[in-house]
Amino acid sequence: MTKGRARGARRRPSQTDIARMAGVSQTTVSLILSGNKSGIALAESTRRRVLEAAEELGYAPDLVATRMAAARNDILGLYTFTATFPTDIGHSYYPSLVGVEEAAAAQGQDVLLFTGSVGRAVPSRPGHVLRRVRVADGCLFLGRHIPEEELEILLDEDYPFVHIGRRDELGGRIPYIGADYVVASAQLVQRLVALGHSEIRYVRERDDAPASTDREAGVLRGATAAGLSTSDLVVRADGAEITAARVRGWIDGGVSAVITEETDTGAVFTALTRALDELGVRCPEELSLAILGAPPASGWRGREIGGFTVPRREMGSAAVRLLVDLVNDTGTEPHQQLLACRPVEGDTIAELRG
Amino acid sequence: MTKGRARGARRRPSQTDIARMAGVSQTTVSLILSGNKSGIALAESTRRRVLEAAEELGYAPDLVATRMAAARNDILGLYTFTATFPTDIGHSYYPSLVGVEEAAAAQGQDVLLFTGSVGRAVPSRPGHVLRRVRVADGCLFLGRHIPEEELEILLDEDYPFVHIGRRDELGGRIPYIGADYVVASAQLVQRLVALGHSEIRYVRERDDAPASTDREAGVLRGATAAGLSTSDLVVRADGAEITAARVRGWIDGGVSAVITEETDTGAVFTALTRALDELGVRCPEELSLAILGAPPASGWRGREIGGFTVPRREMGSAAVRLLVDLVNDTGTEPHQQLLACRPVEGDTIAELRG
DNA sequence: CTGAAAGCGCTTACAG
DNA sequence: CTGAAAGCGCTTACAG
Structure with missing residues (x-):
């Protein structure tokens, strides 16, 4: 049977109440109140009586029942x-x-x-x-x-x-x-190359996901298109593996630009910028830094990191x-x-x- | 009758489907799946069969029906x-x-x-x-x-x-x-008074709402407690009414602190800071500025506006x-x-x- | 221990 | 032009 409202509330008026008051069937009430989409002919006098009764009772349709009967809930x-x-x-x-x-x-x-x-x-x-x-x-x-x-x-x-x-x-x-990471990442690499960079590192998470895969594909495509060697380009690492010593090594080895990626944790970006801070590397004077996606909200040195934004x-x-x-x-x-x-x-x- | 799913989708499994599969009644399924809150005794074997069938079919309760039949939907x-x-x-x-x-x-x-x-x-x-x-x-x-x-x-x-x-x-x-705007607003006024300010303006929206009412009440309470006159304290205005000329007039008249309020549009704050910019007023050197609530995200002059934050x-x-x-x-x-x-x-x- | 049945408030063929 | 009835998928007395 009915479950009874949890608390002692006044029952809301239903189509049945309206039907009783207007002296018609609940079906007719439903037909009229739902705007009569089936285009069925309804006597204008009935329509008026029903609408008046609805108004009088302060009727509001029960969305739950409506949704249930209509099998959609929007x-x-x-x-x-x-x-x-x-x-x-x-x-x-x-x-x-x-x-x-x-x-x-x-x-x-x-x-x-x-x-x-x-x-x-x-x-x-x-x-x-x-x-x-x-x-x-x-x-x-x-x-x-x-x-x-x-x-x-x-x-x-x-x-x-x-x-x-x-x-x-x-x-x-x-x-x-x-998001079209492949194209955007390739363009970014080409931009770096156009600025004279040829020794580039792309530091990405170890963890695989479509976004990371696409970014790497784009970086490789951009490098290849620009005639760069891709042998040392991609560095897979988790946060702990990006040490200051390692970054120092890159720079000493001639690397002039580092690209990293946005992830949900921001681990790679954070590790990289921490290393740069530790080394006191000036950016972009000594090293260009780019990110594929958005940097963590905390930012870095109050700078706007070059790269692209995901829509x-x-x-x-x-x-x-x-x-x-x-x-x-x-x-x-x-x-x-x-x-x-x-x-x-x-x-x-x-x-x-x- | 049934309306049929909009698309040729496979129908979602219902308790009836589970019942058929497990060879029990729909009632029993409902009892078991809803955690048997009534504490009715159920054979463990039945329970297992029903749960397995539910798992097998990938059953998910219909929110709307559940809600309709009285229970809750979390x-x-x-x-x-x-x-x-x-x-x-x-x-x-x-x-x-x-x-x-x-x-x-x-x-x-x-x-x-x-x-x-x-x-x-x-x-x-x-x-x-x-x-x-x-x-x-x-x-x-x-x-x-x-x-x-x-x-x-x-x-x-x-x-x-x-x-x-x-x-x-x-x-x-x-x-x-x-939020306890009354207390927070009163405290802010008293802080200003403690810093030596006695000519203060509180600029609030014309529009009334509990938050605005409470802030004004707090400002008045704080001023009264500090022995300030409240006759010119409160200024009701919409954005357009806060002109540079008007603000100039306040400052020339000896006003040393202006308080404003946060609203959903941020109109008053924006108008006020625009006027200050237009006048080139240094802040807080020439005028202290406070806000009851948070300033718009765009901020102002990169400053942290004094006042309080709403939790x-x-x-x-x-x-x-x-x-x-x-x-x-x-x-x-x-x-x-x-x-x-x-x-x-x-x-x-x-x-x-x- | 389990099932048949009513009912939540609607929509929608279907039959007058 | 209008109504009786089935059904949406559940819960909950109630009866075995």
Whole structure:
């Protein structure tokens, strides 16, 4: 039976109440109140009586019931596979969220943040993602790594979702809105070369993820296009491996520019700038520094690091639009898109002298 | 009849599917999956079979149906009555949201952002708030102004909600977590007086809201306690009314300190600092400047404005905890709380010299 | 220990 | 032109 409201509240007026008051059936009330989309003929007098009764009773439709009967709830989920809670205002989560909210508002969708997921890189209990996510009509995913098996089930079920950021797992079947790291990274290398740099190091995380893979591919492509040797170009390292001594070695060996990458932890960037601080290296006078993506919010020496910015906000918005298309099955746009990054001049990159 | 899924998607598994697979009734499935709170005896073998079937099918409860059938869905809504979309990273919305997310995660709640509300100070269609909000177990509200009639209905219906920020509307029945502006503002005035300032102007928005009312009350209290005349103290103005000429007049008239307030638009602060820039007034040498709350993210002259900060993050967290208490009807805490603000020394306030 | 049934408030074929 | 009825997927007395 009915469960009874948790507390002693006045019952809200329902369509049934209106029907009783107007002397019609609840069906008719529903028809009239929902705007009669089926285009069925309704007597104007009935319409008026129903509307008046609704007004009189202060009727407001029960969204839950409406959504239940209509099998849609106009809610889009946002599930993040981030290692840390995105509390840092400079966290990449925030601009994405802004983009998501903007587009969602424009499309009349609410956004459900699965905050329960935060704090573990990948959900602990299997099935956790599935279990929560499907309460929404569709879901956006965000993170450096994904739980493949879970997403595969969603994919097989035709549950609509879009990943914010390129993904090549699951046979390339994951819909995404990504950033074109390859092109942006290649351009950055070419810019450095144009400034006279030929001894360059690209320091990236050991950890693999599409974003890192793409950046490396772009760096290699740019170097090759510029006729640079790529043998010592790429350095895979975690934070602890970037010591001052090592950086000293590069510089003494003729390296004039170092590129690093943005990651969710910012570990590589932090280790590198710490080493530069320790060595007292002037930048860009003694060494040009660039980053593929955004530096941690804490910044470095108050400088604007040269490189490029990832259009996270636009990615969020585009992801929402694509997701709504998928939910409605109306889309004509490709399910996998890369958006261009915007170059950042910065003041840590200079022409090589001497 | 059934409406059929919008797309040719495989239907989500329901309790009925599990029941069929496990060879039990849907009732039993419900009992087991909902954790058997009624404490009914269930055969362990049945339990296992049902859970396995649920796992196998990738079952996820239908939020809407669950909600409808009475239980709760562990979703808290967040509805903002902001004039502008909180895209500005310095917008007060963000720290509140962070606090909300943190506490929600800690309490195992997801957060539903009612983004549809954004863009109008107060909902256009009556019933708009009601219409959306009730999908969640409870809701947080946030904004300078509120739609009273709508909230009154929710109140009368015992729908659990908490406002982030003090509210005195509706006969003081609105649960809230606010900031103690009165005390913080009074302290700030007394700090200025202690530094030798006696001619002070407090420039506030024309527009009334609890935050503004409380700040003004605090300013007046502080001034009175310090034995200052309050006759010319408070200046109500909108941005356009704060001209350079007017500010010049104050300074020429002996005013040595100006206090302003944070609002969602930042209009007063912006107008004031623009006037100071136009006049080339040095600060704090020629004039001390303070703000009640946080300045716009854009800042001013790279200075830290003296005053106090509003504990928005803590307010968000506390609001979630209170709301969960209300939803569970378990709370013992007061339904209206004020949190203390933290003073900010800043570098725009100086001792008055001769 | 388990199941049949009512009911939450709607939408939507379908039958008058 | 209007109504009776099924159904959305659950929860919860109630009856075996």
